[in-house]
Amino acid sequence: MASLTLHFFFLTILLPFTFTTATRDPCATAAPDGSDDLSIIPINAKCSPFAPTHTSASAIDTVLHMASADSHRLTYLSSLVAGKPNPTSVPVASGNQLLHTGNYVVRARLGTPPQLMFMVLDTSNDAVWLPCSGCSGCSTAAPAASFNPNSSSTYSTVSCSTAQCTQARGLTCPSSSPPSICSFNQSYGGDSSFTANLVQDTLTLASDVIPNFSFGCINSVSGNSLPPQGLMGLGRGPTSLVSQTTSLYSGVFSYCLPSFRSFYFSGSLKLGLAGQPRSIRYTPLLRSLHRPSLYYVNLTGVSVGSVQVPVDPMYLTFDSNTGAGTIIDSGTVITRFTQPVYEAIRDEFRKQLKGPFSTLGAFDTCFTADNEDVAPKITLHMTSLDLKLPMENTLIHSSAGTLACLSMAGIPQNANAVLNVIANLQQQNLRILFDVANSRLGIAPEPCN
DSSP: OOOEEEEEEETTOOOOSSOOSSOOOTTOSBOTTSSBOOOEEETTSTTSTTSOSSOOOOHHHHHHHHHHTHHHHHHHHHHHHHTOSOTTOOOBOTTOOOBTTOSEEEEEEETTTTEEEEEEEETTOOOEEEEEEEEETBOOSOGGGOBOGGGOTTOEEOBTTSHHHHTSTTBOOOOOSSOOBOEEEEEETTTEEEEEEEEEEEEEETTEEEEEEEEEEEEEEESSOBOSSEEEEOSSSTTSHHHHTHHHHTTEEEEEBOOTTSSSEEEEEEESSTTOOSSOEEEEOBOOSSOTTSOEEOEEEEEETTEEOOOOGGGTOOOTTTOOEEEEOSSOSSEEEOHHHHHHHHHHHHHHHOOOOEEETTEEEEEEGGGGGGOOOEEEEETTEEEEOOGGGTEEEOTTSSEEEEOEEEOOGGGOOOEEEEOSGGGBTEEEEEETTTTEEEEEEOOOO
């Protein structure tokens, strides 16, 4: 059994958690104390190879841009619980190479000697895959994202006759003798798809070395170019990072996301039991028979100030068969509720704050920032846990600082959703602990900055 603390960073530059006078590359993967460090950074941050080379976007502009991609994410999550499209589908915005499954990329190393990779971190996905060198149709915008199997002495393919192969979605193993290499097809967005081989190699997370880690090695893409980053799923399925490292980390991980308001953003991901907070309150993690990988919680109500808003329980009640209920998700930017729930929250918020109100992007309840001091706090009521959101998790400000907006929204109508989604903006400056083995979610305040 082991534990690992990994640091991640947000927006324009990486800054160590403790200050030092020594000159240091802000994008280095070594911690300031000389120990190993695995950074997780936003996909558009300076230290991400996928960041725009020139941008003058403010923090609010960045959030608005990311929130605009939520509709693709929500449509995907809703399709999973509704059982409509192929469950292997991963949404990609039309004409856009950004994979809408997460906003953070994790630095990991694969192979021997280790090759530095950048992979999207996603709590609602089981898949682990990345583009491999020689891939037909893969993006060449970020060469560092391609894994070169020929450069690794520990690389091996997986045979169709193995148990691991049967767990791959979209399996395309032919009937042949001797058994052939395990391969699979997956689709994402519209008319796009990719083919991959299921392979194994050594995964290095900071100082932890995980041999024979299984992942998809993408070799062909059709349709829109595959996003240059791979995917590191933290769901509960058999092929996720969590499941493949159970003997090492006991199915426990946690993260702390930094505030959007700070100029320098830093936080941490912790794998394993050691180092997790002792003073933390838990709520049960629920499992849907229809979509067992999603992390459901039992949301029983929402309060605005001291008023618990009237909501028909049918919009909150967890249903294992249909997948209705509430999930906590790292890949959605702003918390979304089914429309009746959101309207009840919004209307009570407006009633207590008064107006006038305006809109800004995805936010329909914006007001002059001078009234922020009297804005009511919002509390999410879950089984055995009441999460009173800090004001920085409730409001977001315009770039000029003159407007403050309620940073929540309703599920878009085209998503046809039965899900409420607690998103990453509302998780900031909180330690979110997933104890998969004991089916519980822990939440504790923590200054991630």
